[in-house]
Amino acid sequence: MASSSYTNSPCAACKFLRRKCLADCIFAPYFPPEEPTKFANVHKIFGASNVSKLLNEVQPHQREDAVNSLAYEAEARMKDPVYGCVGAISVLQRQVIRLQKELDATNADLVRYASGSARPPSQYGRRATTASVSTRHHSGLSFLSPLSSSHHDSTYCHDKEEGN
Amino acid sequence: MASSSYTNSPCAACKFLRRKCLADCIFAPYFPPEEPTKFANVHKIFGASNVSKLLNEVQPHQREDAVNSLAYEAEARMKDPVYGCVGAISVLQRQVIRLQKELDATNADLVRYASGSARPPSQYGRRATTASVSTRHHSGLSFLSPLSSSHHDSTYCHDKEEGN
Numbered sequence A, B: 001m002a003s004s005s006y007t008n009s010p011c012a013a014c015k016f017l018r019r020k021c022l023a024d025c026i027f028a029p030y031f032p033p034e035e036p037t038k039f040a041n042v043h044k045i046f047g048a049s050n051v052s053k054l055l056n057e058v059q060p061h062q063r064e065d066a067v068n069s070l071a072y073e074a075e076a077r078m079k080d081p082v083y084g085c086v087g088a089i090s091v092l093q094r095q096v097i098r099l100q101k102e103l104d105a106t107n108a109d110l111v112r113y114a115s116g117s118a119r120p121p122s123q124y125g126r127r128a129t130t131a132s133v134s135t136r137h138h139s140g141l142s143f144l145s146p147l148s149s150s151h152h153d154s155t156y157c158h159d160k161e162e163g164n
Helices: A014-016 A036-045 A050-058 A060-078 A086-114 A126-132 B013-016 B034-043 B048-057 B060-079 B085-114 B126-132
Strands: none
Touching: A014 A036, A014 A050, A036 A060, A036 B048, A050 A060, A060 B085, A086 B060, A086 B085, B013 B034, B034 B060, B034 B126, B048 B060
16 A cells, blocks of 8 residues: 555645645545655646546556656656656667677577687676666667557556566 | 648647647647647646646757657556556566576676586577567566666767667
């Protein structure tokens, strides 16, 4: 359940909107008074009415995740008005492709080495380092893949730590 | 520059909002009448007023990217009201970590093999496959890293194809 700060204080949303915080306030469980910026951000980016509508459209047990994802997006958009969190997607997509290429190349090296046609072992070990420092560059949205159902369907797993 | 469909038709935004599309319409260059859904989505998720404010806050040359990232986020949120495009970030972050682990392990195998203590070569080559099919599972937002300045600063490169 969400942060349950049902005190006498109005929630951050009602305080921001200068209205009375009623017992059934849709915002209260997710916007505690101690986190005023969380609501201010989602209000600025999405608007209080849109957030309220969205919360009413999802199941009660999904509302905390919904609010947290909205807060994440809103914070990203405040920090980067042009790309918002889509910039992070672009960075990560590039990183996945780069790592996959590195992995394919390392596997190919391994096979070559095993077959006896490889170069000296001193070259190995550099790839992991190369890949791990390559997160700071990306090219706007030109690289972004279209939305795919595998990323955006509603069959998300809710396990806390997926096995490898 | 954005899709420049300055015809006699009102832009998709003005048509949706049932208002006259003036020559200096802030939406017109980015919401052509042929793409009505693009505006409908950003209107539903962010609100026309917020989109207009955001466009006025960024430089004219950044507006097309800003609109496209908003449209991407809006579409993601329509498809997945709980996680929106933050779901994709979670998937990609897991994928990066998994690939990095695979790469580290493969490099370690390579070093072991080179030093003469490795197992037979038949085991090699499976890792790339394992990693590449592991994109469909993630665990809500529990796995999401906090926003970092490396992903969200304003120093994005605008090169179309970054070198590897």
